[in-house]
Amino acid sequence: MERASIYGLVAEFESPTALVRAANRAREAGYRKMDAYSPIPIEELHHALGLKDTKLPWIVLGGGLTGAVAGYGLQFWASTIAYPLNIGGRPLHSWPSFIVPAFETTILFSAAAAVLGMILLNGLPMPYHPIFNARRFAMASRDRFFLCIEAKDPKFDQTTTRRFLESLEPREVTDVEH
Amino acid sequence: MHDATYSPPASLDALRQRSLVVGVIGLLAAAAGAFVSPGQFFHSYLLAYLFWLAAALGGLALTMLQHLSGGGWGVVLRRIFEAAARTLPWMALFFVPLVFGLRDLYPWTDTAMVAQDHILKEKALYLNVPFFLVRAAIYFVVWIGLAFALTRWSAEQDRTGDPALAVRMRNTSAIGLVLYFITMTFAAIDWAMSLEPHWFSTMYGFLFIIGHAIMGLAIAVIMARRLSAEAPMSGVYNAGHFHDFGKLLFAFTMVWAYLSFSQFLIIWSANLPEEIPWYLHRLNHGWERIGIGLVIFHFAVPFVVLLSRRSKRNAALLAGMAVWLIAARFLDLFFMIGPEAYPDGLGFHWLDLAAAIGLGGVWVALFTSNLKGRPLLPLGDAGLESALHGQHH
Numbered sequence: 171m172e173r174a175s176i177y178g179l180v181a182e183f184e185s186p187t188a189l190v191r192a193a194n195r196a197r198e199a200g201y202r203k204m205d206a207y208s209p210i211p212i213e214e215l216h217h218a219l220g221l222k223d224t225k226l227p228w229i230v231l232g233g234g235l236t237g238a239v240a241g242y243g244l245q246f247w248a249s250t251i252a253y254p255l256n257i258g259g260r261p262l263h264s265w266p267s268f269i270v271p272a273f274e275t276t277i278l279f280s281a282a283a284a285v286l287g288m289i290l291l292n293g294l295p296m297p298y299h300p301i302f303n304a305r306r307f308a309m310a311s312r313d314r315f316f317l318c319i320e321a322k323d324p325k326f327d328q329t330t331t332r333r334f335l336e337s338l339e340p341r342e343v344t345d346v347e348h
Numbered sequence: 349m350h351d352a353t354y355s356p357p358a359s360l361d362a363l364r365q366r367s368l369v370v371g372v373i374g375l376l377a378a379a380a381g382a383f384v385s386p387g388q389f390f391h392s393y394l395l396a397y398l399f400w401l402a403a404a405l406g407g408l409a410l411t412m413l414q415h416l417s418g419g420g421w422g423v424v425l426r427r428i429f430e431a432a433a434r435t436l437p438w439m440a441l442f443f444v445p446l447v448f449g450l451r452d453l454y455p456w457t458d459t460a461m462v463a464q465d466h467i468l469k470e471k472a473l474y475l476n477v478p479f480f481l482v483r484a485a486i487y488f489v490v491w492i493g494l495a496f497a498l499t500r501w502s503a504e505q506d507r508t509g510d511p512a513l514a515v516r517m518r519n520t521s522a523i524g525l526v527l528y529f530i531t532m533t534f535a536a537i538d539w540a541m542s543l544e545p546h547w548f549s550t551m552y553g554f555l556f557i558i559g560h561a562i563m564g565l566a567i568a569v570i571m572a573r574r575l576s577a578e579a580p581m582s583g584v585y586n587a588g589h590f591h592d593f594g595k596l597l598f599a600f601t602m603v604w605a606y607l608s609f610s611q612f613l614i615i616w617s618a619n620l621p622e623e624i625p626w627y628l629h630r631l632n633h634g635w636e637r638i639g640i641g642l643v644i645f646h647f648a649v650p651f652v653v654l655l656s657r658r659s660k661r662n663a664a665l666l667a668g669m670a671v672w673l674i675a676a677r678f679l680d681l682f683f684m685i686g687p688e689a690y691p692d693g694l695g696f697h698w699l700d701l702a703a704a705i706g707l708g709g710v711w712v713a714l715f716t717s718n719l720k721g722r723p724l725l726p727l728g729d730a731g732l733e734s735a736l737h738g739q740h741h
Contacts, residue, residue, distance in 0.1 A: 213588075227656075266616045
């Protein structure tokens with residue numbers, strides 16, 4: 171298949187319900203390379219778009235475990251090996267007092283892994299994206315809901331896909347230039 | 349489109365009768381034990397009582413919490429919480445046997461011993477039998493009053509759908525939660541902490557309160573799972589609801605671990621002679637095994653299981669985790685008050701089990717009977733429709 175002349179077709183909807191319904195219909199019709207744009211998070215879209223579970227939780231888990239080991243290890247090393255000081259007659263390896271900082275580093279590393287992982291998995295930073303060429307796309311951050319079927323989808327055909335999107339009763343369907 | 353009345357299924361009757369039989373047998377066994385070893389009976393009964401009181405007060409606290417927080421999870425569970433809260437008058441009745449066991453349970457009732465002990469002599473202003481009973485009466489008046497008012501208005505809301513009732517329930521819950529925290533803090537001091545009258549911890553009441561939240565929610569999750577097996581509730585609870593219940597259960601378990609560890613850390617750090625005996629007793633003589641068991645069963649396992657999104661959305665697994673947490677709650681209470689019953693080291697008497705099963709059977713029967721008396725969803729609640737069908741309408 172030669173490179174399509176456009177990036178895809180985008181349909182504009184006026185409610186989140188209409189968007190979820192449209193995405194479900196598109197998935198059932200066999201479309202896979204599509205994305206939805208909405209000013210608010212919509213939990214159901216994940217299933218409607220046929221998205222796979224993200225790898226992010228595993229990245230966060232890895233970050234958290236690293237933080238726990240690093241935080242505890244740092245304290246253990248500092249108090250028993252590097253600077254062994256007698257504090258109040260307590261053992262050098264006083265584990266109860268290590269728990270709280272180790273917990274804090276667990277949270278810190280998890281949160282950092284979540285933010286960085288999210289940015290990287292989303293493909294950010296991304297200086298250019300064709301969807302912004304769509305007329306009225308700025309409304310996606312206000313009160314409109316968009317479903318874009320991309321030209322790289324094997325089922326994509328400029329005429330039939332446009333007809334399909336129009337059958338979903340959108341406000342309008344527009345081409346998205348590269 | 350739905351059976352709009354959500355009237356309880358007949359199978360609840362069978363559950364009620366079975367629990368009642370188990371409960372009566374357990375209580376008869378416990379009563380027989382009371383003649384053989386009265387001292388042990390009162391300790392076992394106190395453990396069982398605090399364990400099941402948590403189920404009733406957990407219901408009340410979560411009823412109030414969901415009135416304040418809003419959200420679909422609370423609307424779909426509210427009737428279960430209310431049914432648990434409405435067992436409170438019975439819990440006041442079940443408190444009565446303890447009144448006869450004060451001398452067996454609480455060292456501060458021994459006036460001759462108190463006269464010799466400077467600290468207890470000063471504390472006698474608070475720790476004396478008449479004031480103890482007056483306080484217990486106040487706690488029950490507050491709790492039963494709140495349970496009665498909130499469930500009565502909720503039933504009225506079913507009939508009228510009057511939005512003013514929702515406002516009234518929300519306002520009452522705001523004051524009610526504050527009252528519950530204060531009364532429960534004092535109740536925990538009176539009924540459990542004063543078993544060791546020299547010792548004190550300001551965090552102690554919160555440990556009971558978070559225990560109530562876990563117990564109340566765990567019972568609601570199990571009941572929700574059971575109800576969803578048949579009409580009219582089949583299909584009412586979806587994976588999203590169980591996901592929410594799982595998140596809350598996870599959060600409550602974390603708070604429990606946070607509070608339990610904080611209390612330990614603070615006392616361990618200060619290392620003061622009047623505070624550490626409580627832990628010295630619990631970290632020796634076999635009790636340390638229960639302590640380590642708590643870290644594993646009450647924290648590590650629920651934490652790992654409930655961390656995953658998939659297990660929270662799996663109703664069967666979540667209900668299993670709820671049963672697990674109820675068992676862990678028993679273990680935690682046993683760790684908190686057991687060492688005073690077994691001063692010579694870790695022990696377990698058959699009466700501990702008999703009393704817990706006996707009182708539990710009766711409690712479940714009362715709870716089920718309350719649940720049976722009302723529609724299983726708050727029909728007049730403005731949030732019901734969106735709680736059942738998601739947000740986008």
